[in-house]
Amino acid sequence: MRVTIADVARTAGVSKSTVSRVLNAKGEVDAGTAERVREVIARLGYVPSSRAVGLARGSSRTVGMLAPSLAWPWMAEVLQGAVDAVEAAGYGLLLFTCNRGRESMALFAEQVSARAFDGLLVVEPEDGIGAVVPLRRAGLPVVLVDDRARHLSFPSVTTTNGLGGELAARHLLALDRRAPLVITGPPRFGCVRERLEGFVRAFEAHGPGHDPRRTAEGDFTERSGEEAVEKALADGLDIDAVFAHNDLSAAGALRALRAAGRRVPEDVAVIGFDDIPFAAFTDPPLTTVRQPLREVGEAAANLLLALVGGGPPPGSPVVLPTELVVRDSAPHP
Amino acid sequence: MRVTIADVARTAGVSKSTVSRVLNAKGEVDAGTAERVREVIARLGYVPSSRAVGLARGSSRTVGMLAPSLAWPWMAEVLQGAVDAVEAAGYGLLLFTCNRGRESMALFAEQVSARAFDGLLVVEPEDGIGAVVPLRRAGLPVVLVDDRARHLSFPSVTTTNGLGGELAARHLLALDRRAPLVITGPPRFGCVRERLEGFVRAFEAHGPGHDPRRTAEGDFTERSGEEAVEKALADGLDIDAVFAHNDLSAAGALRALRAAGRRVPEDVAVIGFDDIPFAAFTDPPLTTVRQPLREVGEAAANLLLALVGGGPPPGSPVVLPTELVVRDSAPHP
DNA sequence: CTGAAAGCGCTTACAG
DNA sequence: CTGAAAGCGCTTACAG
Numbered sequence: 001m002r003v004t005i006a007d008v009a010r011t012a013g014v015s016k017s018t019v020s021r022v023l024n025a026k027g028e029v030d031a032g033t034a035e036r037v038r039e040v041i042a043r044l045g046y047v048p049s050s051r052a053v054g055l056a057r058g059s060s061r062t063v064g065m066l067a068p069s070l071a072w073p074w075m076a077e078v079l080q081g082a083v084d085a086v087e088a089a090g091y092g093l094l095l096f097t098c099n100r101g102r103e104s105m106a107l108f109a110e111q112v113s114a115r116a117f118d119g120l121l122v123v124e125p126e127d128g129i130g131a132v133v134p135l136r137r138a139g140l141p142v143v144l145v146d147d148r149a150r151h152l153s154f155p156s157v158t159t160t161n162g163l164g165g166e167l168a169a170r171h172l173l174a175l176d177r178r179a180p181l182v183i184t185g186p187p188r189f190g191c192v193r194e195r196l197e198g199f200v201r202a203f204e205a206h207g208p209g210h211d212p213r214r215t216a217e218g219d220f221t222e223r224s225g226e227e228a229v230e231k232a233l234a235d236g237l238d239i240d241a242v243f244a245h246n247d248l249s250a251a252g253a254l255r256a257l258r259a260a261g262r263r264v265p266e267d268v269a270v271i272g273f274d275d276i277p278f279a280a281f282t283d284p285p286l287t288t289v290r291q292p293l294r295e296v297g298e299a300a301a302n303l304l305l306a307l308v309g310g311g312p313p314p315g316s317p318v319v320l321p322t323e324l325v326v327r328d329s330a331p332h333p
Numbered sequence: 334m335r336v337t338i339a340d341v342a343r344t345a346g347v348s349k350s351t352v353s354r355v356l357n358a359k360g361e362v363d364a365g366t367a368e369r370v371r372e373v374i375a376r377l378g379y380v381p382s383s384r385a386v387g388l389a390r391g392s393s394r395t396v397g398m399l400a401p402s403l404a405w406p407w408m409a410e411v412l413q414g415a416v417d418a419v420e421a422a423g424y425g426l427l428l429f430t431c432n433r434g435r436e437s438m439a440l441f442a443e444q445v446s447a448r449a450f451d452g453l454l455v456v457e458p459e460d461g462i463g464a465v466v467p468l469r470r471a472g473l474p475v476v477l478v479d480d481r482a483r484h485l486s487f488p489s490v491t492t493t494n495g496l497g498g499e500l501a502a503r504h505l506l507a508l509d510r511r512a513p514l515v516i517t518g519p520p521r522f523g524c525v526r527e528r529l530e531g532f533v534r535a536f537e538a539h540g541p542g543h544d545p546r547r548t549a550e551g552d553f554t555e556r557s558g559e560e561a562v563e564k565a566l567a568d569g570l571d572i573d574a575v576f577a578h579n580d581l582s583a584a585g586a587l588r589a590l591r592a593a594g595r596r597v598p599e600d601v602a603v604i605g606f607d608d609i610p611f612a613a614f615t616d617p618p619l620t621t622v623r624q625p626l627r628e629v630g631e632a633a634a635n636l637l638l639a640l641v642g643g644g645p646p647p648g649s650p651v652v653l654p655t656e657l658v659v660r661d662s663a664p665h666p
Numbered sequence: 667c668t669g670a671a672a673g674c675g676c677t678t679a680c681a682g
Numbered sequence: 683c684t685g686a687a688a689g690c691g692c693t694t695a696c697a698g
Contacts (some may be wrong), residue, residue, distance in 0.1 A: 002448075004691055015669045020693060027694095028667055050447035051387045052691035055674050060384060062427070062449075070413040071610070073406070080403040083430045087440050092449055094395070095428045097416045107420050114383035115335075116395075116425055222614060251614045258616070277404070281555060281584045283591070283616035337675055348685045353677060360678095361683055385675035388690050 003044045012040040023048065062092040063304055064117040066108060066132070068124055069099045072220075073248070073276040074293050075123065078145060081297025082121055089305050098125055105131060112140070119308040121145065121300055124189070129154070141307035145300045146190065155307065156317045157300040161191045164289040164322035165198025168243045168271045171287070171324055173207045174333045177241035177269055182210075183218045183228040183253060185245045195245050195273065213237070218249045225252025233260050240268055241330070247272040247279045247288055254282055254329065269330035284328035292320050336377045345373040356381065395425040396637055397450040399441060399465070401457060402432045405553075406581070406609040407626050408456070411478060414630025415454060422638050431458055438464060445473070452641040454478065454633055457522070462487070474640035478633045479523065488640065490633040490651040494524045497622040497655035498531025501576045501604045504620070504657055506540045507666045508602055510574035515543075516551045516561040516586060518578045528578050528606065546570070551582045558585025566593050573601055574663070580605035580612045580621055587615055587662065602663035617661035625653050 005023075009016045014033060019041075021027045022034045029037075040046075054060040063086055067075055079095075086093045094117050096108045112120070112135055119141035122132050129144065136142040136154070144156040172180055182199060185192040196215065203210040216232065218224035225244050229252070232239055242257075244250035250272030254264060262268050264284055272279060275290035299318050307313060326332055338356075342349045347366060352374075354360045355367045362370075373379075387393040396419055400408055412428075419426045427450050429441045445453070445468055452474035455465050462477065469475040469487065477489040505513055515532060518525040529548065536543040549565065551557035558577050562585070565572055575590075577583035583605030587597060595601050597617055605612060608623035632651050640646060659665055 006691080016692080017669060017694080018667085021668085024693085030667055033667080047443065047447055049388070049691055050444070050449045051384050051393060052674090053447075053693080054384045055382070055388050055676085055690090056692040056694085058674070058693095070409045070416070073409075073610070076403045076406075076409045079428075080430065080432060083403070083428060084432055087430065087433065087437060090440060090443070092427050092429075092444055094425050095412075095416060096425075097413065097420065099413060099417055100420065104420060107423060110380065110423070111383070111425055114380055114386075116383045255614070255616075277406070278611045278614070281588070281611070281615065283588075339675080349676080350678080350685060351683085354684085357677085363683055366683080382675055385690090386677080388674090388692085389676040389678080391677095391690070 002049075003046045005046070005048065008037065008040050008044060008046050011044065012037045059118050059308075060116065061090065062094055062117040063119045063121060063301070063308065064094045064096060064111070065121040066096045066098065066123065066125065068097070070097065073278060074246075074274050074291070077276070077293035078123060078297035078300075081294035081299075082301040083297075084294075085298040085301035085305070089301075091305065119143070119304045121304055141304060143300050143304040143307065145296060153313075155303055155313050157296055157303060157320065158191070158317050159291045159296065159320045160322045161194035162198035162201075164273060164291070165195040165200075165243075166202040167198075167322065167324040168273075168289055169199045169202035170206065171271065171326070171330060172241045172243065172269060173203070175241070175265075175269055175330060176333075178208050179237075179239050180210075180214060180241040180243055181228065181232050181237065181239045181253075182215045183225050183242065183244040183249050184215060185218060185220045185249075187217065192245055199243060214239075218245065220246050220249060222248045222252040222255075225249030226256040227252075229253045229256035229260070242268060242270045244270070244272050247274045247276050247286060250286055250288065250329075251278070251282050254284075254286070265328065265330050271324075271330050275325050279325075280327065282329070287327045287330035288325050290323050290325045292322075295320055335382075336379045338379070338381065341370065341373050341377060341379050344377065345370045392451050392641075393449065394423065395427055395450040396452045396454060396634070396641065397427045397429060397444070398454040399429045399431065399456065399458065401430070403430065406611060407579075407607050407624070410609075410626035411456060411630035411633075414627035414632075415634040416630075417627075418631045418634035418638070422634075424638065452476070452637045454637055474637060476633050476637040476640065478629060486646075488636055488646050488650075490629055490636060490653065491524070492624045492629065492653045493655045494527035495531035495534075497606060497624070498528040498533075498576075499535040500531075500655065500657040501606075501622055502532045502535035503539065504604065504659070504663060505574045505576065505602060506536070508574070508598075508663060509666075510602055511541050512570075512572050513543075513547060513574040513576055514561065514565050514570065514572045514586075515548045516558050516575065516577040516582050517548060518551060518553045518582075520550065525578055532576060547572075551578065553579050553582060555581045555585040555588075558582030559589040560585075562586045562589035562593070575601060575603045577603070577605050580607045580609050580619060583619055583621065583662075584611075584615050587617075587619070597662050598664060604657075604663050608658050612658075613660065615662070620660045620663035621658050622655050623658045624655055628653055 022037045123145045200210045216228035272288035279286040355370045456478045533543045549561035605621035612619040
């Protein structure tokens with residue numbers, strides 16, 4: 001029923017080898033023969049079976065992507081970038097999620113060992129990269145969208161998180177804010193540590209320094225941003241600025257400030273991180289440190305494809321630039 | 334290098350057939366032999382090659398999903414639901430996007446005909462389902478997350494869009510709002526037509542009826558919601574309520590109303606549609622018609638898996654309920 | 667330039 | 683209960 005390479009060969013009056021040659025533009029084929037074969041292929045609507053090709057060739061033209069829950073708004077952007085790059089290369093993207101915990105990982109492991117894909121893209125797994133270390137050791141090309149594994153020399157793509165923290169700090173200093181509240185994410189994330197370090201560094205170099213009591217640990221949720229502000233105010237901390245480690249917690253901070261009757265930006269300037277689409281729609285619109293998320297996805301995918309293609313692993317992480325996007329929550333000086 | 338079924342057979346002192354039998358729990362195998370084979374499989378860490386199994390068996394335990402740009406906030410939710418269901422069934426999900434237009438579709442078509450997957454999930458393609466009709470005719474199980482193809486008897490999953498429109502209307506009427514502005518999405522979407530019809534129906538049955546001039550066509554973007562309100566106000570239309578066909582355009586409406594000095598909900602009550610996570614964070618938080626997006630993804634995937642498994646196509650679309658989520662932009666009466 | 671044959675790693679009748 | 687063999691649809695040396 002489905003047309004195979006044998007059908008094409010028979011119809012064109014050549015061998016399967018020859019059909020395969022014109023298909024893959026490999027080896028010398030008489031121009032006339034090639035033309036004839038191509039014509040038959042078109043007429044019969046023949047398309048090679050990816051399974052058979054994969055089996056014979058030992059590769060599947062598919063890459064895997066392991067992501068935490070897709071509920072994080074920035075994930076969609078990274079994923080879109082990756083899909084675009086993968087598609088452009090004629091590959092398929094097999095998507096896996098850690099969403100269901102251990103069970104997810106077990107299923108994922110199965111697919112891995114079943115050789116369902118040729119390379120793997122891993123985005124910030126919540127529980128560390130322990131699960132992917134052996135895969136890489138087993139020879140599977142792996143690229144991390146993250147920076148925590150730098151010391152393990154995992155190929156990775158990340159952004160200038162430290163610089164981002166610095167940009168936020170300098171902007172607040174330019175606005176003459178000296179009493180910031182920093183709402184971080186979970187400190188196990190390398191990006192969190194870098195953002196904080198960059199911020200503190202700038203506040204020490206160009207400002208009054210940073211009092212550790214002005215750092216509140218959040219968990220990237222809107223609620224945690226809200227709580228951090230509520231607690232700071234309840235503790236009697238005077239604050240004229242907030243630097244949140246992501247836009248969601250910045251939105252929470254905005255809400256808590258509003259509820260407390262503090263005006264933004266007059267009383268308290270607020271800066272977020274990520275620049276997810278939603279950042280432009282908060283009230284007031286959020287000044288934030290933009291991460292080029294789609295580009296991150298694209299870069300990671302392209303790096304992976306290069307590795308799959310046999311390219312050399314990059315010596316150092318690919319680092320994409322962050323930039324400050326100024327909106328009303330912390331306007332220009 | 335990689336361990337194959339032949340290695341297992343040799344080590345266990347049986348034939349490949351027998352290994353295959355214990356692997357697939359097919360046919361009678363002596364309990365002792367089976368035990369021995371299982372032990373060898375575990376010791377050697379053998380995992381069947383998905384490609385080889387697929388080729389021999391004629392199926393790949395993979396389903397495809399074709400989605401428009403992942404940038405729409407609700408897509409992530411649907412996708413997450415689908416991934417969860419697919420993973421739970423031990424299948425893989427191959428993700429495709431229409432994001433790059435014709436080129437995307439060409440690549441997609443290629444993967445389809447290459448039999449890279451056993452079934453296809455299609456989410457609201459911008460340019461209609463023309464591309465997938467032939468696939469289905471060719472025998473590929475297809476499930477639509479949409480309702481426009483109902484007359485083509487495509488298996489599909491959708492929500493009670495008409496009821497959603499009605500819920501919005503009744504809530505506004507209960508708040509004694511008689512002068513609504515309805516901001517629709519592109520009318521080519523079936524869901525848009527249903528939402529509008531449901532709204533109008535309720536306004537005619539229980540209220541003053543609906544003046545067509547009170548309907549503005551939007552395109553689901555924040556900007557289009559903003560413009561619709563600006564234009565209505567510029568035209569001197571008196572409005573005491575807005576019903577937007579999605580949360581993004583509702584957010585735009587909120588912004589335009591604020592800019593015009595109208596208080597929400599005192600002067601104008603606002604209701605959105607979808608209940609994307611961001612709806613809870615607007616100012617004021619948005620009252621909206623909730624669609625169970627994750628459940629939609631799950632239901633669609635499960636339906637598809639059933640079809641792939643040889644189940645009968647459902648006679649009618651699977652319809653999931655919408656419900657009104659009341660927040661401050663249109664509070665309880 | 668081209669074909670016959672072996673092989674990729676499985677499954678599945680068919681015999682026994 | 684078990685094995686030998688053919689077959690899934692390709693690719694790739696190896697001959698010619």
